[in-house]
Amino acid sequence: IARQPSISPLNTDTPLDYASQVARLEAVKSGSPRRLTLTEKLLYSHLIISPEHRWTLDSIHRGKTSLRLRPDRVACHDATATMALLQFISAGLPKVAIPTTVHSDHLIVARNGAEDDLKRAELEYREVYEFLSSAAKKYGIGFWRPGSGIIHTTIFENYTFPGGLIIGTDSHTPNAGGMGMLGIGVGGSDAVDAMAGMPWELQCPKVVGIRLTGRLSGWASSKDIICKLAGILTVSGGKGKVIEFFGPGTQTLGATAMATVCNMSAEIGSTSCIFPYSEFMSRYLSATKRADIASLADIYKDILLTADEGSEQHYDEIIDLDLDTLEPHINGPFTPDLSHPLSQLKVAVSRSDWPVKVSHAMVGSCTNSSYEDLEKTKQLVNQAKSAGLHRVTTPFMVTPGSETIRATAEADGILQVLRDAGAVVLSNSCGPCVGQWDRTDVNVKERERNTVVSSFNRNFVGRHDSNPETCSFVTSPEMVTAFAYAGRIDFNPMTDSIPVGGSTQQLRFAPPTSVELPTNFSIGKDTYQAPQNDTAGLFVEIDPKSNRLQLLRPFDAWKQGSAKSMHILVKVRGKCTTDHISPAGPWYKYRGHLENISNNMLLAASNAFLPSDYSNMLGHAVHPLKQAPTILPIPEVARDIRDSGARWCIIGDWNYGEGSSREHAALEPRFLGGVAVIARSFARIHETNLKKQGMLPLTFDDAADYDRITKGDRITLVGVE
Numbered sequence: 086i087a088r089q090p091s092i093s094p095l096n097t098d099t100p101l102d103y104a105s106q107v108a109r110l111e112a113v114k115s116g117s118p119r120r121l122t123l124t125e126k127l128l129y130s131h132l133i134i135s136p137e138h139r140w141t142l143d144s145i146h147r148g149k150t151s152l153r154l155r156p157d158r159v160a161c162h163d164a165t166a167t168m169a170l171l172q173f174i175s176a177g178l179p180k181v182a183i184p185t186t187v188h189s190d191h192l193i194v195a196r197n198g199a200e201d202d203l204k205r206a207e208l209e210y211r212e213v214y215e216f217l218s219s220a221a222k223k224y225g226i227g228f229w230r231p232g233s234g235i236i237h238t239t240i241f242e243n244y245t246f247p248g249g250l251i252i253g254t255d256s257h258t259p260n261a262g263g264m265g266m267l268g269i270g271v272g273g274s275d276a277v278d279a280m281a282g283m284p285w286e287l288q289c290p291k292v293v294g295i296r297l298t299g300r301l302s303g304w305a306s307s308k309d310i311i312c313k314l315a316g317i318l319t320v321s322g323g324k325g326k327v328i329e330f331f332g333p334g335t336q337t338l339g340a341t342a343m344a345t346v347c348n349m350s351a352e353i354g355s356t357s358c359i360f361p362y363s364e365f366m367s368r369y370l371s372a373t374k375r376a377d378i379a380s381l382a383d384i385y386k387d388i389l390l391t392a393d394e395g396s397e398q399h400y401d402e403i404i405d406l407d408l409d410t411l412e413p414h415i416n417g418p419f420t421p422d423l424s425h426p427l428s429q430l431k432v433a434v435s436r437s438d439w440p441v442k443v444s445h446a447m448v449g450s451c452t453n454s455s456y457e458d459l460e461k462t463k464q465l466v467n468q469a470k471s472a473g474l475h476r477v478t479t480p481f482m483v484t485p486g487s488e489t490i491r492a493t494a495e496a497d498g499i500l501q502v503l504r505d506a507g508a509v510v511l512s513n514s515c516g517p518c519v520g521q522w523d524r525t526d527v528n529v530k531e532r533e534r535n536t537v538v539s540s541f542n543r544n545f546v547g548r549h550d551s552n553p554e555t556c557s558f559v560t561s562p563e564m565v566t567a568f569a570y571a572g573r574i575d576f577n578p579m580t581d582s583i584p585v586g587g588s589t590q591q592l593r594f595a596p597p598t599s600v601e602l603p604t605n606f607s608i609g610k611d612t613y614q615a616p617q618n619d620t621a622g623l624f625v626e627i628d629p630k631s632n633r634l635q636l637l638r639p640f641d642a643w644k645q646g647s648a649k650s651m652h653i654l655v656k657v658r659g660k661c662t663t664d665h666i667s668p669a670g671p672w673y674k675y676r677g678h679l680e681n682i683s684n685n686m687l688l689a690a691s692n693a694f695l696p697s698d699y700s701n702m703l704g705h706a707v708h709p710l711k712q713a714p715t716i717l718p719i720p721e722v723a724r725d726i727r728d729s730g731a732r733w734c735i736i737g738d739w740n741y742g743e744g745s746s747r748e749h750a751a752l753e754p755r756f757l758g759g760v761a762v763i764a765r766s767f768a769r770i771h772e773t774n775l776k777k778q779g780m781l782p783l784t785f786d787d788a789a790d791y792d793r794i795t796k797g798d799r800i801t802l803v804g805v806e
């Protein structure tokens with residue numbers, strides 16, 4: 086293989102060196118004729134090879150072997166970067182060892198629209214942004230200021246390249262798979278391993294092959310691929326697996342459309358999700374001024390960037406998906422794997438107690454806020470306008486995924502069309518997706534029951550507005566837009582029409598067509614703070630009186646007997662995601678302050694030791710140290726047990742810690758005196774985060790033993806000293 090000139094993808098210091106990557110892969114293969122899946126090629130070509138670690142294909146067992154990897158990049162966002170950087174600071178190193186970026190996207194609260202919201206966030210979170218900016222300068226990290234865009238979109242536009250490996254302190258890092266790059270969500274301490282130049286360890290995943298045939302048509306979009314798959318594999322079906330697409334259908338989807346699929350793969354708990362290199366990726370690279378990468382990728386397509394012919398026999402499982410017959414899907418409420426094909430939605434709604442009226446429609450989040458997504462939304466709005474429907478009937482918010490997308494959509498007139506129809510264009514950020522939403526259209530305090538539809542990826546209880554009675558459905562941007570005009574969740578744009586007020590006319594939507602890329606991407610405002618070379622004289626300031634940032638102190642060392650006769654703080658009943666364990670939204674301000682954020686621990690969890698009709702008792706526990714039966718918020722009970730010198734554990738149900746990579750969900754129990762979480766099963770990222778923070782994540786050998794745990798029991802772990 087001719088040694089290609091090393092080139093750097095935009096904004097990164099690491100030259101793109103496919104030749105060395107292939108050399109590492111060949112060393113692992115050491116002449117074996119074994120056909121490799123794409124996932125194996127990408128992982129094995131990032132292994133750290135050393136005298137004591139000479140990998141061979143026979144020494145690697147999927148589902149068992151712990152791989153020692155060097156990612157090409159690390160990315161963090163402002164709701165996880167504070168804790169990651171505080172841990173990096175405690176490592177005492179002068180600079181990060183591999184290219185790292187921090188993205189300001191989670192803290193901006195959606196209320197009045199982009200300009201207002203951004204101004205307000207810059208005031209409200211000034212201290213956090215200054216910390217991130219100064220830490221980035223000090224440690225050689227790229228910093229994307231507020232307004233830049235959502236982390237995964239900015240990464241996609243600037244840093245992804247086919248064949249790469251990126252880890253991010255966000256569960257939706259697999260978004261990079263739309264560019265043939267393996268993206269894996271991790272907790273902050275895992276990211277710090279890589280930032281510090283240490284090996285990043287990952288249990289070698291199994292590989293599920295999804296054979297795509299046919300081509301999308303009509304109202305079907307790439308979002309429906311992952312919504313359908315979520316229904317098949319469920320929220321825990323992907324654990325310890327990479328979802329690898331293959332087959333002719335993979336050559337029919339745009340790069341950002343593939344990213345949508347990979348992004349939402351986090352909802353089935355998979356380690357990552359990947360598509361093979363395609364001309365769509367090449368076109369996207371060229372459109373984002375990275376044609377040089379595309380020309381290199383063209384050379385390495387067969388040897389590195391696609392699965393070997395005949396490697397499908399090495400998939401651990403194969404699922405067939407025919408795009409020709411794929412229909413739109415609407416998933417929810419309360420869980421992303423409750424999947425309704427559009428043709429069955431009306432019946433499902435009629436058999437449910439979900440409010441039929443749509444209270445809010447939202448296009449946005451890292452899953453669906455691309456140029457193609459906004460362009461499709463605009464097409465439907467123009468259809469409605471031509472039919473005489475000049476305004477949406479439902480409150481409608483639209484988020485551009487990045488400043489580049491915003492500037493391009495503005496230049497192409499897309500955003501103005503949406504505004505004229507009544508849409509509120511939000512800042513380029515996460516916003517309502519993760520509860521950063523100053524919602525006023527329903528009474529969330531009184532827990533008013535309502536239905537929202539979005540193009541997001543997650544719809545857990547209380548996720549958008551802390552209201553457990555908000556029934557949230559996720560679907561494609563085009564379906565969201567149709568619902569925004571219909572105003573009802575049982576609407577089917579393929580069969581139903583919408584009356585145009587005051588006339589006999591009816592609006593029957595035609596499916597939008599896909600405009601994969603703009604003629605030209607506009608650059609927009611410059612919001613990037615590049616890494617600096619000379620950082621010796623720089624310091625990171627943290628006000629000791631701050632209630633948002635707090636330097637980390639080492640946890641207490643293990644004390645003999647800590648696992649003896651532990652109190653059970655809570656026996657969690659049912660689904661317990663990281664949004665239940667460490668709620669986001671209003672708690673974001675404390676994400677850099679462990680003591681303060683620990684006051685939200687398990688506040689959204691249901692306690693099996695309390696009657697289930699105590700729904701207002703979410704996040705409460707029976708205090709084991711009080712004489713009279715006393716029910717208090719869980720963090721308070723945990724703190725009291727810790728301060729008494731005793732220790733406690735948590736009993737968890739299935740897929741404990743599902744969802745986000747926020748390691749606060751592991752830091753908080755450790756800080757408040759927890760020793761172990763004993764669950765029926767765990768989600769991958771959270772299980773790793775618990776270990777990294779010195780907690781014991783233990784799984785019942787017999788899941789039925791969960792039912793034998795009763796109030797008042799004490800737990801002793803034998804043989805853990």
Ligand SMILES: O=C(O)C[C@@](O)(C[N+](=O)[O-])C(=O)O
Binds near residue numbers: 165254255
């Ligand atoms: O860190 C968070 O709080 C938000 C987040 O982006 C995290 N995540 O997915 O890992 C999410 O979507 O839950």
Ligand code: SF4
Binds near residue numbers: 235257450452515543
């Ligand atoms: S899922 Fe939502 S909160 Fe998480 S990164 Fe994407 S847009 Fe942000």
